[in-house]
Amino acid sequence: MPKTQRVLLVEDTEPLARVYIEFLRSEPYEVFHAATGKAALDQLAGGGFDGVVLDLKLPDMDGLDILRHIRAQQMPISVVIVTAHGSVSNAVEAMRQGAYDFIVKPFNADRLIVTLRNALERRELNELVDTYKQDFDRREFHGFVGASLPMQAVYRIIESAAPSNASVFITGLSGTGKELCAEAIHRSSPRHGKPFVAINCAAIPKDLVESEIFGHVKGAFTGAVAERDGAATQADGGTLFLDEVCEMPLALQATLLRFVQTGTFSRVGESKTRSVDVRFVCATNRDPYEEVRNGRLREDLYFRLHVIPVHLPPLRDRAEDIMTLAGHFVEEYAALEGKRFNGMSAEVEAIFMAYDWPGNVREMQNVLRTIVVLNNEETITAAMLPPMLTRDAPPATASPVTPSPAMADAPADAAPPLSDIAVAPMWKVEKALIDKALAMTDGNVPRAAALLEISPSTIYRKKQMWEEQGKDKTGSGSIEPTYGVRSIL
Numbered sequence: 001m002p003k004t005q006r007v008l009l010v011e012d013t014e015p016l017a018r019v020y021i022e023f024l025r026s027e028p029y030e031v032f033h034a035a036t037g038k039a040a041l042d043q044l045a046g047g048g049f050d051g052v053v054l055d056l057k058l059p060d061m062d063g064l065d066i067l068r069h070i071r072a073q074q075m076p077i078s079v080v081i082v083t084a085h086g087s088v089s090n091a092v093e094a095m096r097q098g099a100y101d102f103i104v105k106p107f108n109a110d111r112l113i114v115t116l117r118n119a120l121e122r123r124e125l126n127e128l129v130d131t132y133k134q135d136f137d138r139r140e141f142h143g144f145v146g147a148s149l150p151m152q153a154v155y156r157i158i159e160s161a162a163p164s165n166a167s168v169f170i171t172g173l174s175g176t177g178k179e180l181c182a183e184a185i186h187r188s189s190p191r192h193g194k195p196f197v198a199i200n201c202a203a204i205p206k207d208l209v210e211s212e213i214f215g216h217v218k219g220a221f222t223g224a225v226a227e228r229d230g231a232a233t234q235a236d237g238g239t240l241f242l243d244e245v246c247e248m249p250l251a252l253q254a255t256l257l258r259f260v261q262t263g264t265f266s267r268v269g270e271s272k273t274r275s276v277d278v279r280f281v282c283a284t285n286r287d288p289y290e291e292v293r294n295g296r297l298r299e300d301l302y303f304r305l306h307v308i309p310v311h312l313p314p315l316r317d318r319a320e321d322i323m324t325l326a327g328h329f330v331e332e333y334a335a336l337e338g339k340r341f342n343g344m345s346a347e348v349e350a351i352f353m354a355y356d357w358p359g360n361v362r363e364m365q366n367v368l369r370t371i372v373v374l375n376n377e378e379t380i381t382a383a384m385l386p387p388m389l390t391r392d393a394p395p396a397t398a399s400p401v402t403p404s405p406a407m408a409d410a411p412a413d414a415a416p417p418l419s420d421i422a423v424a425p426m427w428k429v430e431k432a433l434i435d436k437a438l439a440m441t442d443g444n445v446p447r448a449a450a451l452l453e454i455s456p457s458t459i460y461r462k463k464q465m466w467e468e469q470g471k472d473k474t475g476s477g478s479i480e481p482t483y484g485v486r487s488i489l
Contacts, residue, residue, distance in 0.1 A: 004029065005029050005050040005051065006029070006048055006051075007032070007049065007053065008031075008032050009032065009034070009052075009053045010055055010058065010066065012035050017033050023108075023109040027113060029116075037060045037061035037063070037065065040052075040054075044075065050077065050078065064090070064093065064097065067094055070098070078100045079094075080100055081094045081101070083105065084105050138152070138155065142187055144177065144180060144181075145324060146320075146324060148318040150313040151318055154311075157308070161308045162185050163189060166307040167279070167280040167308065168280075168281045168282070168309075169308070169309050171283070172283075173314050174360065175315075175359045176315070177360075178243065178283040179283070182239070182241040182281040183241075189239070191238050191279055194239075195235050197235035197239070197241065198241040198243060200243045200244055210252050210255065211224075211268050212230055214255075214268060215228050215229045215230030215233055216267050216269055217267055220269025220270075221269070232259065235278045238279070240280055240281070242282045242283070243282075244285065245297075245305065246291045254298070260301070260304045261304065263276060264276075282305045288302060315357040322446070323352065326349075326368065333373075339376050341375075342379070345381050347382045348381060353449060354447040356444065371384045431466060434462065434463070437449075445459050445460065
């Protein structure tokens, strides 16, 4: 059902006002009427209006004054001007002042309906664009750095999940920032003033995991020389983060399930039941479904914890963020170490974009921290990079294009002669080159982009466009990978 929008009609002639209201009766609008400029300003002060149909000639003021007031107060309202034939110049001035459109009297119902509908749709579109612009301008979020689409999705899930008490299950490869995500959820939640306690289930000996989570009393086991509160008690009122939860012993998973269900537990060696209020956030670098199928993670525990899923993308799937992250870490580590670094060479940037980053953001941090510590220059060069980055990197002179005989003596950066290029639609030439680059790099988009010297996002965008147009599939509309560019490939 369409949303009812609030429209203010400012018209001093009562019979005309009734006609206009009747025109709009079939539309999803709640129409309010003001016969004077003062009445209009009073109603606008109450807020909540989506559109204004404004007559310029009012008994107590000029309609342009109301329009200027709307603009000065930055009210998100679409304004349609109503004017007589002799005042068209005033209507044009009104559009310069921010009005969407104007209607010349007399007009019929369709003219009013279509103009107002378009004005309100434009307003909704502008609001949507502003929302997305704010998102894409958000390059940092609670310790995360990156403005790519995958990260914007993560930011939105965190913002939506944070106010809730529902359990959150974070998945992602090592080095993608799972603990950072858990901390962001905690800091964005109403629990942010209470403790955030993290337990790495893979880093604690199996015999001690239960004690670390629930605590123990003196003498509960060998080495328990004093009683100790566990993470559950320490996190009371806050958030308990269980990292690598799939590494937890099966025997302990039953105890954890009861804790998640009831909020109660007993310390090791104690019969007394304790109650706490904690919000559970869990994480794993494994496939949780596979762990359940293989019997390493209890299904009932999984469904208790897996209420709100958050998946952190690997760095190779957010290639647009690679250089943003690199610049951020270079600046941070240079400041920490008192070094002069302020950037990296174009060759290093190409290597960074072509590298797979199997260790994700953590690997990049380690690489750049090592470079900054061991060197003291202004620019990071390829000679400073560790072998793992340069081993598979294409030579600096590598080119995705094999020159024809006519190009043998041409400069390396010269364009191929026009006689060597078969004429074809530009999109076909672009697609053939991108397909060739992807084939040469086994489908690695960042490496293909580095060969073509374009942004990886350009490849993603064009492939999506071709798929939507049916030009990236077999059958009708498909093209051979080298169609129209055989002589330059």
